Amino acid sequence: MDSAIDVASTDSLVEFVERHPRLFVLTGAGCSTESGIPDYRDAAGEWKRRPPITYQLFVGNEHARKRYWARSLVGFRRIQHAQPNTAHHSLASLEHSGRITQLVTQNVDGLHQAAGSQNVIDLHGRIDTVRCLNCDQRGARDQLQLELERLNPDFASLDAAHAPDGDADLDDVAFEAFDVPACDACGGLLKPDVVFFGEGVPGPRVQRAMAAIEHSDAMLVVGSSLMVYSGYRFATAAADAGKPIAAVNLGRTRADDLLTLKISDRCASALGVFLI
Numbered sequence: 001m002d003s004a005i006d007v008a009s010t011d012s013l014v015e016f017v018e019r020h021p022r023l024f025v026l027t028g029a030g031c032s033t034e035s036g037i038p039d040y041r042d043a044a045g046e047w048k049r050r051p052p053i054t055y056q057l058f059v060g061n062e063h064a065r066k067r068y069w070a071r072s073l074v075g076f077r078r079i080q081h082a083q084p085n086t087a088h089h090s091l092a093s094l095e096h097s098g099r100i101t102q103l104v105t106q107n108v109d110g111l112h113q114a115a116g117s118q119n120v121i122d123l124h125g126r127i128d129t130v131r132c133l134n135c136d137q138r139g140a141r142d143q144l145q146l147e148l149e150r151l152n153p154d155f156a157s158l159d160a161a162h163a164p165d166g167d168a169d170l171d172d173v174a175f176e177a178f179d180v181p182a183c184d185a186c187g188g189l190l191k192p193d194v195v196f197f198g199e200g201v202p203g204p205r206v207q208r209a210m211a212a213i214e215h216s217d218a219m220l221v222v223g224s225s226l227m228v229y230s231g232y233r234f235a236t237a238a239a240d241a242g243k244p245i246a247a248v249n250l251g252r253t254r255a256d257d258l259l260t261l262k263i264s265d266r267c268a269s270a271l272g273v274f275l276i
């Protein structure tokens, strides 16, 4: 594809949506930036900051786990109070008009559902849920947040720059003092019910999404650089199935070579035209 696709206008996006009545939609962090949840990557698709904790480190290293929860105690507040923006509302409108066969999101913030989208696959899980790695009991993160604040009053009063997964920059604090509650049913390790780096997306979620591509006319990527394989694979699957792909994203995507249409714009301003 030549670079002319980069200057495509909202009109061409409207035309793309009209031409393909059954859309498979994949959304990423760029969809939620205007809800106050910062993105991880810059316009070149590179890390803006230190990459997030891996599953292996979280499970295998107590200090890293304390550090994660201390930072998350502060960073979660922004996600807790975030509201859906025009991008989320526009996608909910498209779904209500019967134009979306499946929405798959790489975000863990739950804002698509808050905007009214119903057919959503949370590819990487949900930050508002906590799971015990031993007995699989699930609980509300809101409850754990209260417990974390009660056990760690010195940390609860801190503030820091926020990151997309409810993490925060708190590098100079002594994490050893941080008290992390265990599962109240079995004493096991609690983990946010999100897919960490180094952890696989559960197979059934991927299979449901792949099946939805088969029943779609085209794919629409919204606010994702597709740098992570868990999202990129859907673009290659759509391309292999001969489905055209449009993307709304500020900056480069890993699938630029596969795109039929590229809108380099903020998600809310590009999608606002579909808001009913």
Ligand SMILES: [Zn+2]
Pocket (backbone or CB within 6 Å): 132, 133, 134, 135, 136, 137, 183, 184, 185, 186, 187, 188
């Ligand atoms: Zn348990």
